[in-house]
Amino acid sequence: xxxxxxxxxxxxxxxxxxxxxxxxxxxxxxxxxxxxxxxxxxxxxxxxxxxxxxxxxxxxxxxxxxxxxxxxxxxxxxxxxxxxxxxxxxxxxxxxxxxxxxxxxxxxxxxxxxxxxxxxxxxxxxxxxxxxxxxxxxxxxxxxxxxxxxxxxxxxxxxxxxxxxxxxxxxxxxxxxxxxxxxxxxxxxxxxxxxxxxxxxxxxxxxxxxxxxxxxxxx
Amino acid sequence: xxxxxxxxxxxxxxxxxxxxxxxxxxxxxxxxxxxxxxxxxxxxxxxxxxxxxxxxxxxxxxxxxxxxxxxxxxxxxxxxxxxxxxxxxxxxxxxxxxxxxxxxxxxxxxxxxxxxxxxxxxxxxxxxxxxxxxxxxxxxxxxxxxxxxxxxxxxxxxxxxxxxxxxxxxxxxxxxxxxxxxxxxxxxxxxxxxxxxxxxxxxxxxxxxxxxxxxxxxx
Numbered sequence: 001x002x003x004x005x006x007x008x009x010x011x012x013x014x015x016x017x018x019x020x021x022x023x024x025x026x027x028x029x030x031x032x033x034x035x036x037x038x039x040x041x042x043x044x045x046x047x048x049x050x051x052x053x054x055x056x057x058x059x060x061x062x063x064x065x066x067x068x069x070x071x072x073x074x075x076x077x078x079x080x081x082x083x084x085x086x087x088x089x090x091x092x093x094x095x096x097x098x099x100x101x102x103x104x105x106x107x108x109x110x111x112x113x114x115x116x117x118x119x120x121x122x123x124x125x126x127x128x129x130x131x132x133x134x135x136x137x138x139x140x141x142x143x144x145x146x147x148x149x150x151x152x153x154x155x156x157x158x159x160x161x162x163x164x165x166x167x168x169x170x171x172x173x174x175x176x177x178x179x180x181x182x183x184x185x186x187x188x189x190x191x192x193x194x195x196x197x198x199x200x201x202x203x204x205x206x207x208x209x210x211x212x213x214x215x216x217x218x219x
Numbered sequence: 220x221x222x223x224x225x226x227x228x229x230x231x232x233x234x235x236x237x238x239x240x241x242x243x244x245x246x247x248x249x250x251x252x253x254x255x256x257x258x259x260x261x262x263x264x265x266x267x268x269x270x271x272x273x274x275x276x277x278x279x280x281x282x283x284x285x286x287x288x289x290x291x292x293x294x295x296x297x298x299x300x301x302x303x304x305x306x307x308x309x310x311x312x313x314x315x316x317x318x319x320x321x322x323x324x325x326x327x328x329x330x331x332x333x334x335x336x337x338x339x340x341x342x343x344x345x346x347x348x349x350x351x352x353x354x355x356x357x358x359x360x361x362x363x364x365x366x367x368x369x370x371x372x373x374x375x376x377x378x379x380x381x382x383x384x385x386x387x388x389x390x391x392x393x394x395x396x397x398x399x400x401x402x403x404x405x406x407x408x409x410x411x412x413x414x415x416x417x418x419x420x421x422x423x424x425x426x427x428x429x430x431x432x433x434x435x436x437x438x
Contacts, residue, residue, distance in 0.1 A: 006424055010306055011280045013417035014313045020271035021317035087318055088335075089328035156315040158335045 070105030086155025164210030168203035
């Protein structure tokens with residue numbers, strides 16, 4: 001059979017197999033679905049720990065509040081970018097969207113490193129306490145990443161690794177935002193390092209595993 | 220123009236789209252009117268196909284072939300491999316047709332899938348090229364030392380065929396094993412492998428072509 005006839009035969013065969021399909025909801029709608037899950041966890045943490053402690057910390061050190069806002073913006077933008085990259089034809093440059101939020105998050109967190117010199121009496125996180133942050137971020141990132149991958153199961157990410165990086169970033173940023181609710185001490189170099197390490201672990205794990213999980217449509 | 224209103228258009232994809240819009244689709248019926256560009260017509264056909272309209276689906280696939288060929292050539296796919304990319308892209312389009320959003324550019328959606336399939340084909344060709352032995356070297360390594368009897372010749376032919384089949388890509392090997400060696404019907408093979416009959420037919424054709432080229436040298 002010649003190639004053009006084979007292509008015609010294939011088109012005919014695909015036409016015979018055609019069934020109606022349910023369209024993929026828009027990236028915004030799926031982002032909203034994922035954020036609802038994050039909001040449910042936040043509501044549970046707030047009910048458990050209360051909001052007073054968090055507000056006191058924020059009014060005392062506004063840079064911590066800025067870092068929290070940066071993490072939330074990063075989570076929303078990275079989740080939207082992940083869903084957007086799951087639709088063929090959407091430009092890959094949307095992967096830059098979380099950058100401004102990320103810079104705000106890193107920049108405002110970095111101000112906490114100066115606190116050792118500016119206010120020596122401030123409670124600085126010990127290595128043990130900072131370890132708790134690492135465990136918290138990774139523990140919350142796992143279910144949030146799984147949920148994102150599940151929400152992307154019908155998508156077709158043509159750049160699976162980049163999409164997985166966005167998933168990791170969204171999950172880690174959302175977990176860091178949730179951590180703000182129950183953070184018992186002020187940001188400092190040790191704590192910031194642990195946060196950065198946790199985010200790096202989550203992003204790298206997603207890039208390594210998520211890239212493979214996200215490709216069923218292309219096999 | 221529709222695509223200039225989309226985010227993709229706003230981000231500069233417009234520079235690519237008009238070039239495709241100039242290519243006449245390979246269809247004779249339902250020719251777009253002057254007020255409706257070929258791209259918008261394809262978008263409308265795909266939207267109808269998502270609802271289960273078989274006629275619209277076959278038309279959009281047929282009119283997609285020149286666009287896929289253009290995308291494949293742009294990625295540097297050799298002319299003799301372009302039809303493979305066309306067929307792989309059509310199969311992928313069938314699997315992920317639910318990801319197309321009718322409010323966005325169909326051509327950008329299709330081109331992204333075609334480009335990805337073209338890159339996959341280039342990679343796969345590169346991998347096979349590294350693993351295959353050239354004929355002269357294969358003859359040096361495996362000289363016909365015992366071709367005195369017809370039985371031995373037949374045995375050697377069978378071995379060469381088995382070896383050749385083993386070097387085929389997994390999809391083609393599976394198709395030739397199921398349809399050629401085990402003599403299963405298309406329906407039985409589809410049930411065994413979980414693949415679509417159209418995909419099996421394409422893979423069988425490619426496998427036969429590859430084996431013909433290998434043994435007779437004529438593509």
